[in-house]
Amino acid sequence: TPLPGLLFPRESETREVKSLDGFWDFLVPPINDVQRGHIQSWYAENLSKVKAGKVMQMPVPSSYNDITVSSNLRDHVGPVWYEKTFFVPSSWKHKRVFLRFGSVNYLAQVWLNGKFLMSHEMGHLPFEAEITSCVTFGGKNRVTLSVDNILLQNSVPQGKIVDLLSDNGTIRIQTYTFDFFNYAGIHRSVLLHSKPKVFIDDITVKTEIVNGIGIIRYKIEANGIKNSNACLCDINVINADNQYVVNESLIGTEGVLEVALPNLWWPRTMSDNPGYLYTLEVILRVINTSECDVYRLPIGIRSLKWTETSLLINEKPIYFRGFGRHEDSAIRGRGLDLVTVARDHELLKWVGANAYRTSHYPYSDEVLDVADRLGFLVIDECPSVDAENYSPALLKKHKESLSELIRRDKNRPSVIMWSIANEPRTSHYGADDYFKRVVHHTKQLDKSRPITMSIATPCDEDNAGKYLDIISFNRYNAWYSNPGRIDMITKKIVSEAQNWHIKYKKPVLISEYGADSITGLHELPEYIWSEEYQVEIMSKHFEAFDQLKAQGFFIGEFIWNFADFKTAQTYIRVGGNKKGIFTRDRQPKMVSHFVRKRYNSLNIEL
Numbered sequence: 001t002p003l004p005g006l007l008f009p010r011e012s013e014t015r016e017v018k019s020l021d022g023f024w025d026f027l028v029p030p031i032n033d034v035q036r037g038h039i040q041s042w043y044a045e046n047l048s049k050v051k052a053g054k055v056m057q058m059p060v061p062s063s064y065n066d067i068t069v070s071s072n073l074r075d076h077v078g079p080v081w082y083e084k085t086f087f088v089p090s091s092w093k094h095k096r097v098f099l100r101f102g103s104v105n106y107l108a109q110v111w112l113n114g115k116f117l118m119s120h121e122m123g124h125l126p127f128e129a130e131i132t133s134c135v136t137f138g139g140k141n142r143v144t145l146s147v148d149n150i151l152l153q154n155s156v157p158q159g160k161i162v163d164l165l166s167d168n169g170t171i172r173i174q175t176y177t178f179d180f181f182n183y184a185g186i187h188r189s190v191l192l193h194s195k196p197k198v199f200i201d202d203i204t205v206k207t208e209i210v211n212g213i214g215i216i217r218y219k220i221e222a223n224g225i226k227n228s229n230a231c232l233c234d235i236n237v238i239n240a241d242n243q244y245v246v247n248e249s250l251i252g253t254e255g256v257l258e259v260a261l262p263n264l265w266w267p268r269t270m271s272d273n274p275g276y277l278y279t280l281e282v283i284l285r286v287i288n289t290s291e292c293d294v295y296r297l298p299i300g301i302r303s304l305k306w307t308e309t310s311l312l313i314n315e316k317p318i319y320f321r322g323f324g325r326h327e328d329s330a331i332r333g334r335g336l337d338l339v340t341v342a343r344d345h346e347l348l349k350w351v352g353a354n355a356y357r358t359s360h361y362p363y364s365d366e367v368l369d370v371a372d373r374l375g376f377l378v379i380d381e382c383p384s385v386d387a388e389n390y391s392p393a394l395l396k397k398h399k400e401s402l403s404e405l406i407r408r409d410k411n412r413p414s415v416i417m418w419s420i421a422n423e424p425r426t427s428h429y430g431a432d433d434y435f436k437r438v439v440h441h442t443k444q445l446d447k448s449r450p451i452t453m454s455i456a457t458p459c460d461e462d463n464a465g466k467y468l469d470i471i472s473f474n475r476y477n478a479w480y481s482n483p484g485r486i487d488m489i490t491k492k493i494v495s496e497a498q499n500w501h502i503k504y505k506k507p508v509l510i511s512e513y514g515a516d517s518i519t520g521l522h523e524l525p526e527y528i529w530s531e532e533y534q535v536e537i538m539s540k541h542f543e544a545f546d547q548l549k550a551q552g553f554f555i556g557e558f559i560w561n562f563a564d565f566k567t568a569q570t571y572i573r574v575g576g577n578k579k580g581i582f583t584r585d586r587q588p589k590m591v592s593h594f595v596r597k598r599y600n601s602l603n604i605e606l
């Protein structure tokens with residue numbers, strides 16, 4: 001069954017949005033009794049009345065881990081509690097009211113005025129509930145959340161809980177195989193918003209170009225009315241200069257629009273005006289009533305095709321010059337920070353990139369808005385990392401993550417590929433059937449975009465690539481294998497990419513390669529962890545990519561990573577993963593100037 005819509009809350013003449021961001025009350029259960037909040041029903045009254053510890057103020061959005069100086073809170077395993085009181089304007093009385101969370105990691109349970117409202121598993125994806133019937137209009141309301149960061153074998157991504165003996169007795173530890181820190185908390189904005197009684201629940205837009213004409217196919221889902229023939233829709237396409245270019249009125253909720261001489265959505269460097277966006281203005285009326293809803297969706301007109309050797313936008317083959325990234329910054333952790341979002345895209349422009357992968361989970365709506373607007377190509381990844389021990393329960397959640405991801409991002413012109421996983425154990429028992437099902441599920445949701453996944457399994461052992469449209473591989477020559485041997489990169493990369501293409505007859509890209517470096521650590525001849533070594537590693541890969549590009553099936557290069565990021569504590573990480581070409585505070589390392597030369601010269605060439 002298809003999920004209900006979850007359009008991003010946008011203000012209009014029929015909709016209001018109120019942010020609940022800011023300081024929330026925050027309480028952590030005692031370390032040896034983490035379930036106490038649930039056992040004692042902490043949601044039943046104000047957290048400040050609970051005699052279990054001191055309520056503190058926690059900023060939302062943010063990860064809670066790095067805000068305080070307590071290692072107990074940084075390394076906390078299990079639920080923590082958030083609470084906020086807010087008012088619902090009395091002027092909203094005749095509206096329907098919704099509460100939306102942009103992302104809570106990992107398992108959220110929400111109570112409103114002491115009553116259970118909803119739960120949501122999986123970080124990085126939004127969820128909302130209608131609260132019209134349980135809210136006090138013109139008065140105080142209280143929302144309480146428990147946020148549990150525990151990852152198990154049937155969560156996406158997976159983890160394990162182990163008991164260890166410490167100086168203070170037995171302690172519970174969360175382990176996981178991926179290296180980014182398992183940040184937790186209310187990571188994105190919390191929005192209270194209103195919609196009319198009958199409202200636009202969802203919009204699906206697909207575009208193509210036929211004989212130079214922009215074709216926009218749209219489908220609108222209305223909520224609050226059963227018969228779509230009782231709906232009258234005005235659909236208008238508005239260009240970037242605010243001029244109406246197409247107007248249509250129809251009974252019903254589906255149709256096709258034609259835009260003559262369209263300004264196409266192009267990625268960066270393929271046009272002087274990349275990221276051109278129109279607005280699809282949808283006005284829904286219910287015939288013979290005064291019910292009306294207005295929603296404005298930014299859209300781009302572009303075509304997307306793929307063959308055995310290439311990916312084409314507007315009929316032109318694409319070569320990706322990109323990065324794997326993280327939503328990660330100092331103190332904020334994984335919390336949405338618009339300053340970092342803006343800076344990251346400034347640096348991506350500066351270095352000449354045209355693409356990134358949302359490794360290893362869906363990024364915020366705000367990030368993707370920027371990608372749409374600036375013309376970055378996005379490989380949109382679901383939160384599956386290092387999948388193993390394949391089970392029906394895991395498969396179910398993995399599919400859910402894709403349903404929720406595609407529901408959220410299906411209309412974005414920047415999103416040109418779905419990545420269904422990062423580095424799953426694709427040689428393990430069960431991987432073949434598992435990924436067959438994941439791909440089938442994804443195709444049912446969206447046939448208009450190719451499917452990929454970043455594979456680290458050696459080519460001859462992989463059992464899942466055959467289901468993909470595009471092969472992405474991650475490989476760390478001269479780092480995890482043959483460290484120090486920069487003379488063992490170029491040939492290996494060329495032959496591996498060729499082998500993937502020979503095996504599956506699909507376009508191939510490299511989705512990760514790189515080396516850690518500590519800013520200011522210099523050594524000649526180049527030595528691992530030095531800035532010189534990071535430059536040399538890149539340089540040898542670039543030689544390989546130039547050879548591969550000439551062969552016609554190799555479609556792109558993604559450096560791991562855009563910026564340094566935090567990891568769990570281990571001796572192979574020095575203050576986190578340092579494979580960034582920028583530091584964690586977004587300043588250039590030596591290698592960034594080198595990458596910039598290449599990416600910009602490729603831009604001219606294409």
Ligand code: GCB
Pocket residue numbers: 178179180360422423456474512560577579
């Ligand atoms: C990988 C992972 C990525 C890690 C990276 C590394 O293969 O996909 O999440 O951060 O290696 O640097 O170890």
